[in-house]
Amino acid sequence: KLLEFGESYGVDVRIPQIKLCTDNGAMVAMLGVNLVEAGVAPSAPDFPIDSAMPLTKVSM
Numbered sequence: 001k002l003l004e005f006g007e008s009y010g011v012d013v014r015i016p017q018i019k020l021c022t023d024n025g026a027m028v029a030m031l032g033v034n035l036v037e038a039g040v041a042p043s044a045p046d047f048p049i050d051s052a053m054p055l056t057k058v059s060m
Contacts, residue, residue, distance in 0.1 A: 011036075031058060 006013035016025070035058060 002015070003013050040058075
């Protein structure tokens, strides 16, 4: 169902192997859902890595 929903919105849905899924993965996925629903544009794929980035910044 998730794959169908993604396809209807033009979103590539990727589902990792179950052994790679954790509660952190679920939290990140939910953050993504919230951002998409809020209309936040995705970050560019080449955004720089910044380990000191504040946790309040969720989109580059």
